[in-house]
Amino acid sequence: MKTWRVVAGSRIEGLALGEETPARTGSTQLRVRVHAATLNYRDLLIVNGPYPVSTQAPLVPGSDGAGEVVEVGSAVTRFKSGDRVATCFFPNWVDGRMSRPGITGALGGGDGGTFAEEIVLDERALVRSPAHLDFAQAASLTCAGTTAWHALFEAGRLRPGNTVLLLGTGGVSIWALQLAKAAGARVIITSSSNEKLARARALGADAGINYAQVPEWGAEVRRLTGGEGVDLVLEVGGEKTLAQSLASVRMQGAVMVIGGVSGLGGTMVPRQLVGVATRMQGVYVGSRQMHEDLARFVEVAQIKPVVDRVFAGTEAPDAFRYLAAGKHFGKVALSFA
Numbered sequence: 001m002k003t004w005r006v007v008a009g010s011r012i013e014g015l016a017l018g019e020e021t022p023a024r025t026g027s028t029q030l031r032v033r034v035h036a037a038t039l040n041y042r043d044l045l046i047v048n049g050p051y052p053v054s055t056q057a058p059l060v061p062g063s064d065g066a067g068e069v070v071e072v073g074s075a076v077t078r079f080k081s082g083d084r085v086a087t088c089f090f091p092n093w094v095d096g097r098m099s100r101p102g103i104t105g106a107l108g109g110g111d112g113g114t115f116a117e118e119i120v121l122d123e124r125a126l127v128r129s130p131a132h133l134d135f136a137q138a139a140s141l142t143c144a145g146t147t148a149w150h151a152l153f154e155a156g157r158l159r160p161g162n163t164v165l166l167l168g169t170g171g172v173s174i175w176a177l178q179l180a181k182a183a184g185a186r187v188i189i190t191s192s193s194n195e196k197l198a199r200a201r202a203l204g205a206d207a208g209i210n211y212a213q214v215p216e217w218g219a220e221v222r223r224l225t226g227g228e229g230v231d232l233v234l235e236v237g238g239e240k241t242l243a244q245s246l247a248s249v250r251m252q253g254a255v256m257v258i259g260g261v262s263g264l265g266g267t268m269v270p271r272q273l274v275g276v277a278t279r280m281q282g283v284y285v286g287s288r289q290m291h292e293d294l295a296r297f298v299e300v301a302q303i304k305p306v307v308d309r310v311f312a313g314t315e316a317p318d319a320f321r322y323l324a325a326g327k328h329f330g331k332v333a334l335s336f337a
């Protein structure tokens with residue numbers, strides 16, 4: 001079977017496609033024929049560095065994979081051959097609170113990732129895919145979808161009628177746009193591109209702000225919310241956006257700190273939280289239970305996550321270059337069909 005490997009930090013040129021013998025299937029394991037994988041900013045950081053991984057040996061990148069069960073171990077109870085499944089980001093975080101043991105072994109960060117024609121995983125590390133999704137759409141639930149779900153509805157406690165601010169039009173933000181609109185929220189979204197803002201409006205966004213043209217976009221968010229600010233911000237920008245996000249949020253609102261496409265450094269001024277009683281919380285993908293709750297909602301609401309472009313399974317370097325260039329809107333996928 002064809003498998004991509006890379007030494008973390010060796011850059012996109014370090015990606016190598018090889019032919020490997022599939023692993024044997026243990027009694028509680030499944031063999032999955034991967035039909036599609038989706039890329040995340042985190043995978044780009046693993047390939048380009050720096051991102052903490054648990055091995056210096058060539059690893060199989062990718063956390064998101066969806067496909068069909070082709071072999072089941074003798075003690076498997078949750079799935080059968082032919083089932084359509086997707087990988088869990090954290091195979092060891094099934095439910096409940098996040099714990100250090102629970103977040104070990106994240107796929108593609110040292111333990112076998114999804115950029116391969118077949119993967120062998122314990123049955124607890126997989127989730128049934130919504131029936132109306134193709135494999136690329138189904139793969140995108142694993143990281144971006146589950147992160148958006150966790151940040152909006154679990155940690156963020158979003159309620160119908162609330163207003164949420166989303167930053168940029170990448171995988172997490174466009175997932176959050178689709179979920180928030182389906183849940184009856186009002187959405188304000190930022191982008192560096194007016195064309196992408198128009199696409200976001202077509203997906204239901206209520207207002208858009210070009211952050212390249214309006215550097216003080218926090219004031220514009222306040223203006224759009226009658227001076228109050230939004231109930232919730234999904235912060236994926238980091239270093240260069242956090243101050244504006246804090247300027248955008250209402251009193252006793254919340255900022256979910258998810259990522260840092262503009263860097264993860266910077267300083268925090270306590271005053272920015274105290275006077276307005278803002279709640280800030282980090283979010284790290286989510287549990288299998290959250291992924292399953294997301295899958296149920298996606299099926300009921302018939303949400304089709306936006307996959308901007310699908311590359312052939314042999315074109316992983318091109319897919320990474322496309323992601324790195326920031327041309328995408330929503331998700332970028334590889335197809336191993």
Ligand SMILES: NC(=O)c1ccc[n+]([C@@H]2O[C@H](COP(=O)([O-])OP(=O)(O)OC[C@H]3O[C@@H](n4cnc5c(N)ncnc54)[C@H](OP(=O)(O)O)[C@@H]3O)[C@@H](O)[C@H]2O)c1
Binds near residue numbers: 039196211283286327
């Ligand atoms: N904590 C977690 O569990 C978790 C999970 C998933 C992702 N993340 C993190 O969240 C971030 C986003 O991930 P992703 O996979 O959604 O990335 P992505 O698909 O690569 O999207 C990146 C987008 O960010 C926007 N952007 C870039 N610079 C910006 C800025 N200064 N202000 C506002 N937006 C900006 C761009 O949108 P426009 O082109 O529209 O300008 C770009 O397309 C990354 O830092 C990632 O590591 C964290």
